[in-house]
Amino acid sequence: MTTTPVTAATLATLRTTRARQESVLRWLRPLAPFVMAVVAWTAFHAHPGPGVEGRGLAVSGALGGFVLGGLGSLATLRRAGRIHLACVGVLIAASTALVWLQPDGAGVAGIFVGVSLLAPVVRGHLWVPLTVVTLVFLGVTMAAGHDGSVASALLNAIMLGAFYGMLFLALRLGEANRLAGQLLSELEQSRAAEARAAGLAERQRLAREMHDVLAHSLSGLMLQLEAARMLASEDPGDPRLPDAVDRAHHLGKSGLEEARRAIGMLRDDALPGPERLAGLAARFQQDRDIPCRLTVTGEAYELGSEARLALYRVAQEALTNIGKHAHPEWVELHLVYAPSAARLTVEDFTVGGARPGPAATPVPERAPKDSGGYGLTGMRERAELLGGMLTTAATDRGFRVELEVPR
Numbered sequence: 001m002t003t004t005p006v007t008a009a010t011l012a013t014l015r016t017t018r019a020r021q022e023s024v025l026r027w028l029r030p031l032a033p034f035v036m037a038v039v040a041w042t043a044f045h046a047h048p049g050p051g052v053e054g055r056g057l058a059v060s061g062a063l064g065g066f067v068l069g070g071l072g073s074l075a076t077l078r079r080a081g082r083i084h085l086a087c088v089g090v091l092i093a094a095s096t097a098l099v100w101l102q103p104d105g106a107g108v109a110g111i112f113v114g115v116s117l118l119a120p121v122v123r124g125h126l127w128v129p130l131t132v133v134t135l136v137f138l139g140v141t142m143a144a145g146h147d148g149s150v151a152s153a154l155l156n157a158i159m160l161g162a163f164y165g166m167l168f169l170a171l172r173l174g175e176a177n178r179l180a181g182q183l184l185s186e187l188e189q190s191r192a193a194e195a196r197a198a199g200l201a202e203r204q205r206l207a208r209e210m211h212d213v214l215a216h217s218l219s220g221l222m223l224q225l226e227a228a229r230m231l232a233s234e235d236p237g238d239p240r241l242p243d244a245v246d247r248a249h250h251l252g253k254s255g256l257e258e259a260r261r262a263i264g265m266l267r268d269d270a271l272p273g274p275e276r277l278a279g280l281a282a283r284f285q286q287d288r289d290i291p292c293r294l295t296v297t298g299e300a301y302e303l304g305s306e307a308r309l310a311l312y313r314v315a316q317e318a319l320t321n322i323g324k325h326a327h328p329e330w331v332e333l334h335l336v337y338a339p340s341a342a343r344l345t346v347e348d349f350t351v352g353g354a355r356p357g358p359a360a361t362p363v364p365e366r367a368p369k370d371s372g373g374y375g376l377t378g379m380r381e382r383a384e385l386l387g388g389m390l391t392t393a394a395t396d397r398g399f400r401v402e403l404e405v406p407r
Contacts, residue, residue, distance in 0.1 A: 035113050043062075043098055043106070044063075046102040069087050069089075070091050072091075092110075092111055228248060247286075273311065274335060290329070292332075295335070301337060303342060307342065310386055313378075318379075322348045331346070346401045388404050389404050
């Protein structure tokens with residue numbers, strides 16, 4: 001399922017449209033009590049007027065229903081439930097009866113009021129039968145009540161047309177108001193989902209950062225501490241012992257600094273990039289006593305912050321894996337700035353064949369359990385997020401990791 005990005009301008013437009021539609025209905029609703037009063041006053045003074053027998057009794061009943069239906073409709077307007085629909089139905093029926101009984105009265109205005117109160121709550125699929133029944137009923141009552149003159153027929157036709165126009169306008173306003181409200185709700189939910197997805201992506205990015213930092217620093221720290229332990233057990237006075245301890249201290253300190261930087265990294269210019277690959281190679285060579293050199297081909301150009309970070313972290317993770325799983329004689333990092341993409345290759349070399357250890361076998365999708373992380377998965381995720389590609393393969397003399405990120 002795909003969703004259209006929700007912007008502040010879209011939400012503002014919807015809110016404005018909905019506010020305009022509601023303003024029209026707000027103008028109609030306050031007029032309802034005034035129109036009802038006019039209809040009731042006219043009914044008292046029209047012919048035949050209210051009475052206790054014959055046609056007058058019918059007028060009294062219709063007028064009573066009109067008053068009760070009108071008051072009930074206004075009282076239940078905010079709840080707009082079944083009781084409201086029933087009250088509006090009584091109002092419209094009583095108004096129609098007044099049109100029949102008093103052709104020269106103002107019963108049609110009562111029907112207009114009923115429609116304006118009904119429009120916001122009636123669904124679109126109910127309007128077709130409701131419109132047909134009401135128009136037929138109103139047309140018959142008006143035709144039965146006119147006196148046969150051209151003026152009376154013309155007046156009835158105008159009233160019928162006005163009623164139909166009112167009905168159509170109320171229908172459009174009510175439906176548009178409901179649809180705008182529904183769409184606004186869906187867009188707000190979509191925006192909330194996008195915010196949650198962005199937060200999840202940020203947490204995943206921080207998780208990758210923390211893994212890359214800690215895996216690189218702690219693996220080197222453990223190696224130096226193991227070397228110090230062996231030197232201390234063989235000869236406590238070995239002059240190499242202080243150097244091994246110093247290296248372990250340096251690795252622990254730098255790892256802590258990088259972990260803090262990864263957690264608090266909010267500015268793009270704080271992200272490590274290709275310019276730090278030389279230092280990364282130098283530290284690997286110093287800590288592992290394995291020759292490691294970096295070569296750069298092509299003219300360097302500016303990359304996006306995520307692409308810069310991916311190049312650095314993939315190199316860092318690849319060197320960490322080499323230090324844990326391989327015993328190469330040397331390591332090479334090669335960074336190529338091609339016209340359309342930047343490509344980084346990290347390859348280790350062992351003279352006389354494939355390197356020993358678990359890395360001589362095909363690399364699994366996830367790092368081995370004893371590595372304590374998901375290094376290869378993290379590297380692939382970085383590449384996929386950037387639209388790039390990560391490949392890993394065993395070679396005749398070692399192992400190669402290659403990352404390509406678009407420019």
